[in-house]
Amino acid sequence: xxxxxxxxxxxxxxxxxxxxxxxxxxxxxxxxxxxxxxxxxxxxxxxxxxxxxxxxxxxxxxxxxxxxxxxxxxxxxxxxxxxxxxxxxxxxxxxxxxxxxxxxxxxxxxxxxxxxxxxxxxxxxxxxxxxx
Amino acid sequence: xxxxxxxxxxxxxxxxxxxxxxxxxxxxxxxxxxxxxxxxxxxxxxxxxxxxxxxxxxxxxxxxxxxxxxxxxxxxxxxxxxxxxxxxxxxxxxxxxxxxxxxxxxxxxxxxxxxxxxxxxxxxxxxxxxxxxxxxxxxxxxxxxxxxxxxxxxxxxxxxxxxxxxxxxxxxxxxxxxxxxxxxxxxxxxxxxxxxxxxxxxxxxxxxxxxxxxxxxxxxxxxxxxxxxxxxxxxxxxxxxxxxxxxxxxxxxxxxxxxxxxxxxxxxxxxxxxxxxxxxxxxxxxxxxxxxxxxxxxxxxxxxxxxxxxxxxxxxxxxxxxxxxxxxxxxxxxxxxxxxxxxxxxxxxxxxxxxxxxxxxxx
Numbered sequence: 059x060x061x062x063x064x065x066x067x068x069x070x071x072x073x074x075x076x077x078x079x080x081x082x083x084x085x086x087x088x089x090x091x092x093x094x095x096x097x098x099x100x101x102x103x104x105x106x107x108x109x110x111x112x113x114x115x116x117x118x119x120x121x122x123x124x125x126x127x128x129x130x131x132x133x134x135x136x137x138x139x140x141x142x143x144x145x146x147x148x149x150x151x152x153x154x155x156x157x158x159x160x161x162x163x164x165x166x167x168x169x170x171x172x173x174x175x176x177x178x179x180x181x182x183x184x185x186x187x188x189x190x
Numbered sequence: 191x192x193x194x195x196x197x198x199x200x201x202x203x204x205x206x207x208x209x210x211x212x213x214x215x216x217x218x219x220x221x222x223x224x225x226x227x228x229x230x231x232x233x234x235x236x237x238x239x240x241x242x243x244x245x246x247x248x249x250x251x252x253x254x255x256x257x258x259x260x261x262x263x264x265x266x267x268x269x270x271x272x273x274x275x276x277x278x279x280x281x282x283x284x285x286x287x288x289x290x291x292x293x294x295x296x297x298x299x300x301x302x303x304x305x306x307x308x309x310x311x312x313x314x315x316x317x318x319x320x321x322x323x324x325x326x327x328x329x330x331x332x333x334x335x336x337x338x339x340x341x342x343x344x345x346x347x348x349x350x351x352x353x354x355x356x357x358x359x360x361x362x363x364x365x366x367x368x369x370x371x372x373x374x375x376x377x378x379x380x381x382x383x384x385x386x387x388x389x390x391x392x393x394x395x396x397x398x399x400x401x402x403x404x405x406x407x408x409x410x411x412x413x414x415x416x417x418x419x420x421x422x423x424x425x426x427x428x429x430x431x432x433x434x435x436x437x438x439x440x441x442x443x444x445x446x447x448x449x450x451x452x453x454x455x456x457x458x459x460x461x462x463x464x465x466x467x468x469x470x471x472x473x474x475x476x477x478x479x480x481x482x483x484x485x486x487x488x489x490x491x492x493x494x495x496x497x498x499x500x501x502x503x504x505x506x507x508x509x510x511x512x513x514x515x516x517x518x519x520x521x522x523x524x525x526x527x528x529x530x531x532x533x534x535x536x537x538x539x540x541x542x543x544x545x546x547x548x549x550x551x552x553x
Contacts, residue, residue: 062482065498076386
């Protein structure tokens with residue numbers, strides 16, 4: 059009789075045997091979602107992607123009610139009517155996000171090169187580099 | 191009669207936290223407590239059981255049971271109230287899973303995890319529904335957080351609706367379509383098993399998507415499997431879910447993060463074998479009654495599905511172990527622990543009220 063523990067081991071052996079015989083072509087690892095997204099800080103590339111606010115309203119405006127189609131239609135119509143306002147809101151938020159990201163990059167560069175302390179020009183000057 | 195209110199961040203028709211609130215209400219009523227259930231956000235389909243949190247009476251409660259699973263500003267205000275509080279922590283999913291798919295949910299999770307210490311400090315009695323969750327509460331500052339397991343009610347699993355249509359072995363995944371549940375991997379492993387073993391099997395995924403766009407993403411993956419073998423059934427009523435369990439050959443999970451995983455117990459109830467990754471609280475709940483996928487290799491996952499479906503002796507062994515695990519979650523036993531926690535919170539609340547009154551008298 060095969061116990062669950064034996065079955066787990068046997069499954070690993072069977073997978074290996076089938077792979078050796080040319081099976082499971084293209085079948086890869088399961089793995090976990092990127093740890094940097096799930097448990098740590100998002101990468102700089104991802105932050106840059108998130109900084110630009112661009113919302114697909116059809117994607118985020120909907121109703122979960124039974125027979126909610128007319129409500130969804132009305133909500134989307136309302137968003138369309140307010141489009142001018144939302145675009146300005148998104149643009150201003152994006153302007154702020156990008157400015158913060160640029161400033162963050164300057165601070166990181168200063169920290170990486172041991173500059174320490176704030177620079178008189180607010181960090182706009184090129185970071186000091188020591189000659190090798 | 192004592193008045194015991196329950197408050198939630200959000201209430202819906204199918205989610206585990208709302209289901210627990212409903213079962214606890216039945217238990218509280220049977221134990222002679224009054225009160226009602228409130229949520230900061232109530233899905234229109236759950237309005238029969240939950241009221242908006244704004245309607246929570248300003249005073250007169252003997253105990254507030256706070257079910258914590260996501261941030262809500264309205265829930266934070268409940269912490270400032272003077273009544274004793276039993277905080278039940280159901281886990282807040284790490285926000286990283288959601289940033290790319292639903293920013294609102296990600297924010298609720300990020301702030302929710304950051305605010306956990308405030309809930310831990312405000313609790314008269316603190317509890318997690320698993321040791322995994324209780325440990326997070328302790329780390330957040332609730333030194334004596336206890337475990338109050340999910341109240342498992344087998345009667346809910348009795349009514350039978352319509353099983354999913356189709357022929358052939360049926361693999362069942364029961365969970366919200368969300369990034370941490372990894373339906374992408376479940377579909378990939380299922381497709382690999384089907385192709386390698388030539389099995390005319392079908393995969394049925396029960397659960398609502400976290401957002402329409404994420405639902406479309408998973409629907410695209412499902413459509414890539416030949417022969418329409420993957421069905422995304424959406425949210426289904428309990429009788430139809432029961433029928434799906436009864437018709438399933440294996441219950442399957444590739445989830446990466448679980449605070450408890452009620453479908454494990456439901457699968458045990460129906461005697462259906464389970465193949466799952468040992469994520470979060472799942473090993474604690476499933477114990478030795480699950481075929482654990484520890485290999486990080488979808489080919490091994492496919493082989494586990496093959497064994498779970500085609501090895502009758504293994505199926506019998508898993509069913510027996512599942513029944514033994516289920517005994518640990520027997521309704522009367524859990525109900526007794528819940529009653530104990532409610533009584534402790536009520537009596538500690540009464541003592542601290544008495545203390546306040548005496549100190550005011552002495553002034």
